[in-house]
Amino acid sequence: MKDFKTDQEVRWCPGCGDYAVLAAVQGFMPELGVARENIVFVSGIGCSSRFPYYMNTYGMHSIHGRAPAIATGLAASRPDLSVWVVTGDGDALSIGGNHLIHALRRNVNLKILLFNNRIYGLTKGQYSPTSELGKITKSTPMGSLDAPFNPVSLAIGAEASFVARTVDSDRKHLTEVLRQAAHHPGTVLVEIYQNCNIFNDGAFELLKDKQQAQEAVIRLEHGRPVRFGxxxxxxxxxxPATGELEVVTVTPGNEDRVLVHDARATSPATAFALSRxxxxxxxxxxxxxxxRSVDRPVYDTLMSEQLDTAAEQQGRGDLGALLAGTDTWTVAG
Known part of the structure; x- marks a missing residue:
């Protein structure tokens, strides 16, 4: 773990959930067996996007919302690298929404960690794309009028091949999700509920309090019945009448109807229903x-194969020669 720590001062507010995620990632990275120089963290703008400074790997603190686009170029051109994107609910789902959904649908070999605190923390507490309806903040003193995004639903709808959700304070669960994400070929979207103790403290307390969480949290495990409480x-x-999912008290009469979770189902319908x-x-x-965790063709691999085919059929191009060449074109006006 110490090999992945840097000498940089960690600049998050005391008590921020980002610390827990950082510790989990630093502790998990040695499991990959990948040299630090072959790991890259790309981030956008926001509190979570300071992440690359604190990982002793290569990294880039890029621009607002563009981390998936930059990471796509890197992953597509350097398939030997393990490329991770760290972003927040504001960075990923407002200005970065377009870049996020296209990375997901293309199935680029990226691991996207979306820290969701349901608020804009870096800019001091405005409502974000995941803030609940009616949220009172500095930018919405009478309550937000915007219906919030559900990041998991959005990712499933964008045809992401791996979609997961975890919580910053549950290190064991967070690490297990990261472990599965790291070994998945293609785009991964892991939503991490992360507490902002300054501007939105306690937003996920129901899911963190040990007693309340028993009745509030449903732990999904592939191949196991979806039971909790x-x-x-x-x-x-x-x-059976509507086809919709619902929570019931399990009895001998309905036990055989309890859903068995299938993360590898070809259809995303049940995964989407669970997200709602x-x-x-x-x-x-x-x-x-x-x-959801399904196999789909990976964009980087398909692109490399296409380039190899083009080179075999037409020969390798020389960009330098093209730019320095004497050929000219006349465009008739």
């Missing part, structure tokens, strides 16, 4: 874990 008394079933299960305001019945 004290002594697993609650479960998720599909309503939580109450958007209270976060009651929030699933965490890997929603």
């Amino acid at each position: 004290t002594d697993d008394t609650k479960g998720v079933v599909r309503d 299960l939580a109450d958007p305001d209270t976060l009651h019945h929030t699933p965490i874990g890997v929603y």
Whole structure:
């Protein structure tokens, strides 16, 4: 772990959830068995985007919302690298929304960690694209009128091949999700609920309090029934009339209807339905874990194969010769 720490002073507010995520990532990185010079962290703008300074790897603190675009170019041109993107709910889902969804649909070999604190922290507490409806902030003193994004739903809708959610304070769960994400070929989107104790403190307290979390958090595990609550008394079933998912108290009469989680299902329909299960305001019945993990062709690999085919058929081009050449064109006016 110490090999991945830098000599830079960590500049986050005391108590920020980013510290927990940083420690988990630094502790997990040695598992990859990848040399530090072959790992790159690319970030945009925001509190979380200071991350590359604190990882003793290569990195780039780029510009607002463009981290997926920059990382795409890097991953596509250097398939030997392990490329990670660190972004926030504001950076990724406002100005960066277009770049994010296209990275997801292309299935570039990127691991995107989206820190979601449901607020703009760096710019001092304005509402963000994930803030709940009616949120009172400095920029919305009468309450936000915007319906919030659900990052997991957005990623599944954009055809992401790996989508997961975890919580900053649950190091064991966070590390396990990172472990699965790291070994997935293609684009990964991991939403991390992260507490901003200055501008949105306690936003995820329901999911962190040990007693309350038993009834509020649904832990998804591939191949296992979706059950939760004290002594697993609650479960998720599909309503036979509407086809929608709902939470029920498990009884001998409905136990066989409890959904078995299939993260590798070809259709994203059930994963999407699970992403809509939580109450958007209270976060009651929030699933965490890997929603979807499916194999799809990886953009970088397809691009390399296409370039190799072009070179075989037409020969390797010489950009320098082209730029320095004497050929000219006349465009008729």
